[in-house]
Amino acid sequence: MPVDGMVAVGAGLAVGLAGIGAGLGEQGIGAAAVGAMAEDPDFFGRGLLMTVIPETIVIFGLVISFLLMFI
């Protein structure tokens, strides 16, 4: 499957930038979740849930890069 150079760069940007975005999103939530967990350990489940919500954005980036690379 021939992949043009710029397409590969685009795919890389899609995953990389999405990763940075998700990281920025998670830093605040993660800090708050750890704080809440320190107050009440029962918060662990919900804290984890909240923290990983922005992560889906990376998956979007990944899917886009797949579409670019393979289709």
Added chain:
Amino acid sequence: MFKPVEMVKVSIVGSKDNFEKTAETLHRLNLLHIEDYGEESEYFQIGQPLEKASKASRFLVTLRSMLSYIKVDPAYEPKKVYSVGEIDSMLEEKVSDLESKITSKLEEIRAAEEELRRLEDEKKVLDPLKAIGLPVDLLGGYRNLQVFVGYFSANPMEKIMDVTKEFEIVISPYDKEFVGAIFVKSEFAQEVFKVIQEFGYREIAVPEFEGTYDARLQEIEKRQEDLKSKIESLRQEVEKLEKDNLDLMLAMEEYLTIELEKSELPLRAAVSKYAFVLAGYVPKEKFDEMKREIEQATDGKVVVEQLTDKMKPPTALKNPRFAKPFELLTFTYTTPKYHEVDPTTLMAIVFPLMFGFMLGDIGYGVVILILGLWLKTKLKTPGWQDLLTILVYSAISTIAFGFIYGEFLGFELFGEHSVLAEITHNEFFEHVPHINRLELAPAILVLTIAIGVLHMGIGYVFGIMNVKKEHGWKHAVYEKLNWLLALISIGLIITGFILNQMSGKFAFAPNFAYITATPLVIAWAILTIKGEGAMFLIEYLTLLSNTISYARLLAVGLASVGFAIAFNYMVLEMLFPMGIVGIIAGIIIFLLGHFINLLLGILDPGLQSLRLHYVEHFVKYFEGGGVRYSPFGKIRKFTKEE
């Protein structure tokens, strides 16, 4: 399996003089989840603890404070189990005996620690005092003079001159500040104090001793050594004493805890002048046993009745043995409500499958399996045992998927030019059926989306069951069925998209999948607008992102394969040809790289699999917020009943 244990509400009514026997029996049976009596009325009040409660709690405080001194491993197994009668007969004597032995030593330790602290404080002021340069006996003890000894931020001499000339000051720089002593006539003391406060004066408490500062310092250090060794030896004595009596102490602690619980039972009951009422929940199948036991113990003077009104029964999860450890993950999220579908069993099947799907490597699977089994013999607390059992299941699934993918530490096992085929020159290995993840990634991507639609679909089916049970069919259709339709339509739209891509058509050219999806989208939109409001139409995008989120099943796997292949390439192709140094470096990098990848391989698939359950799957139906079934009673470990 998907339902918690069925409960019945019971009331236990009897005359007060039978209360103790009832409490005894209930505690032994360990069945009744008591509903605390809250409101007080003209006839019924919350009861008073039985008389023996205060004594039990007094002993318990003593014992626990002694036990807190040594750390007892929660998984500790007693060598001797005492009988209740034994404990009862020697309790008082033994507790006071232990107390006199241990408490006196603990007090000595405390006193020594106190002196140690005081000496440490004194040590801290010796150095600055020495810097002033006056012997310690000149720094205090005057009749007509007030001495201010302490730190100053600057030299206050000139300002003091404004107040009085009759003073003496000795001051020298010390650690970015000044330290000094001011001698002033008592009548000016007040005003001088005001002045020096402006110079950031902080007092130094001058210790009382004779001789030079250096001699005192040596003296203190020697004393500290002595105290430390004294504390250490006392500690050892206490620890030895407690270790020798550990079984007895734990047995007494357990006995007293149980006695206290029993004698505090009236606090949870409604009590009138002559009678008591206890209300609570019991598993349905145990009701007859409890009724029989209580009525037997009290000659039928206490009546156990089943009540028909269902309030809010507690949840006791009922799952097959293999799924039990996964209850830990369910409870971490929240406790299911009594009427809700219990997700544990489904999770027990899907979680390891997802884990294996992501990691899928024979080598890593075997290492994790061995690690998990080894840790299971080391970490005995229930929480760890559950977690490690989950890890072992996941490892087995990882090995199974490793065979499907034909991967071993990142090497390809099967297929042309694969490791096994090259080494053995056996054609058999070239033709072992397997799925190469890297080559078939687009197909696996589609598969993960399908898994997502199925997984969330099951969630919505559970959701329909939950809502129907609590609010009826109408709500189930408006709140859950519409979203199930939306989910199916998303699945169809993605299918249509892929079909068009594969046949090279325009992405949104009509095909059968799009056409089938249209009525579903319309039905979803109508139901949603009627049921929840037009605002909720936006949630369609959330659902779409949930669906795509399952692509992580592929992504995490590819990342771990990529790591492994990169390390293998570095070692085999780049380092090994460099000769003996290269081989040594190669082995180190190989071990280190795969170790890191293995750690990531446990953490990441575990967390991602958990996340897919918590965020994508559970929110479709699992509200939680139930009360956990915790029966009145205790499983004895250090004591036994005759």
